Amino acid sequence: MTRLVAKPAPAPSAAVPAPVPQQWTVLDVIRWTAARFSERGLPTPRLDAELIVAHVLALPRVQLYVQFDRPLSATELPDIRALIKRRQAGESVAYLVGKKEFWGLDFAVDARVLVPRPDTETLVEEARARLDGAEAPRIADVGTGSGALAVTLAKLRPDAAVFASDISAAALEVARGNAERHGVAVTFLEGDLAAPLEGQAPFSLIVANLPYVPSADLAALPPEVRAEPVLALDGGADGLDLARRLVDAAPALLAPGGTLALEIGAGQAGATAALLTAAGFVEVHVRPDLAGIERVVAGRKP
Numbered sequence: 210m211t212r213l214v215a216k217p218a219p220a221p222s223a224a225v226p227a228p229v230p231q232q233w234t235v236l237d238v239i240r241w242t243a244a245r246f247s248e249r250g251l252p253t254p255r256l257d258a259e260l261i262v263a264h265v266l267a268l269p270r271v272q273l274y275v276q277f278d279r280p281l282s283a284t285e286l287p288d289i290r291a292l293i294k295r296r297q298a299g300e301s302v303a304y305l306v307g308k309k310e311f312w313g314l315d316f317a318v319d320a321r322v323l324v325p326r327p328d329t330e331t332l333v334e335e336a337r338a339r340l341d342g343a344e345a346p347r348i349a350d351v352g353t354g355s356g357a358l359a360v361t362l363a364k365l366r367p368d369a370a371v372f373a374s375d376i377s378a379a380a381l382e383v384a385r386g387n388a389e390r391h392g393v394a395v396t397f398l399e400g401d402l403a404a405p406l407e408g409q410a411p412f413s414l415i416v417a418n419l420p421y422v423p424s425a426d427l428a429a430l431p432p433e434v435r436a437e438p439v440l441a442l443d444g445g446a447d448g449l450d451l452a453r454r455l456v457d458a459a460p461a462l463l464a465p466g467g468t469l470a471l472e473i474g475a476g477q478a479g480a481t482a483a484l485l486t487a488a489g490f491v492e493v494h495v496r497p498d499l500a501g502i503e504r505v506v507a508g509r510k511p
């Protein structure tokens with residue numbers, strides 16, 4: 210197998226002019242890396258390769274496409290190689306490059322927060338639909354992590370007052386940085402679930418992507434997921450411990466007609482919908498993600 214090392218220039222010949230030294234180009238290295246990742250069974254090999262190369266070259270990923278023929282320097286190659294090794298050892302690309310795209314926005318991420326997932330965009334879609342026609346809505350994102358939901362909703366609804374809470378002070382530091390990065394005003398509050406929102410004026414919408422992995426399933430998660438904060442993953446015995454507590458607390462925080470929308474794991478829709486109904490929510494409905502998995506349960510306070 211070819212190794213990812215600088216290719217030596219061919220020896221000059223007296224008869225033929227020395228050719229330009231053959232070097233790894235951007236496209237060479239992307240292809241090589243994607244092939245290695247594919248051999249390892251990584252789910253998105255080409256994308257991971259492009260994200261790593263773009264990061265080392267300090268380019269937006271789309272710029273790679275117009276620089277495919279660019280030769281890589283002797284310092285860029287070892288930097289890429291180091292990240293490839295870490296990816297192969299199970300680190301997530303988002304932590305390696307320090308960012309993740311969500312709803313078309315770049316969010317800074319590190320080991321203090323869960324990497325925002327494309328599935329969570331389903332919750333943004335639900336929120337957007339629920340807020341349609343509402344003037345100057347008041348929105349709360351409980352368990353904000355990187356701030357992906359709060360910041361995205363603040364971008365989508367500049368007229369909204371957006372609050373975001375988390376029990377992790379470390380996560381809130383990351384979220385604050387992301388709000389600054391995207392130039393939105395979000396009020397960040399530290400504390401357990403709904404507690405920091407008590408005493409605020411009633412909300413039109415509460416969104417939450419709380420930890421929902423059943424505790425017994427944590428050990429079987431892929432290594433890159435296990436590298437994320439356990440506080441962001443562990444949902445207790447059936448995965449619904451935090452959802453259960455928030456569903457109970459939410460009616461006191463919502464304005465009449467306000468919505469609670471929760472992201473859930475596969476197979477949790479029925480139980481979560483039953484929790485909302487038992488807590489008095491009406492028009493409880495489930496929204497699938499792009500893969501057709503029931504991903505969001507939402508209900509309205511009468």
Ligand SMILES: C[S@@+](CC[C@H](N)C(=O)[O-])C[C@H]1O[C@@H](n2cnc3c(N)ncnc32)[C@H](O)[C@@H]1O
Pocket residue numbers: 322323324325326329351352353354355356357358374375376377380400401402418419420421440441442451
């Ligand atoms: C699954 S992550 C979601 C992060 C982010 N909202 C997203 O969608 O990418 C869950 C978040 O809930 C937070 N969390 C866990 N337990 C909590 C609690 N009791 N009260 C408030 N936040 C909590 C974690 O710190 C973590 O940031």
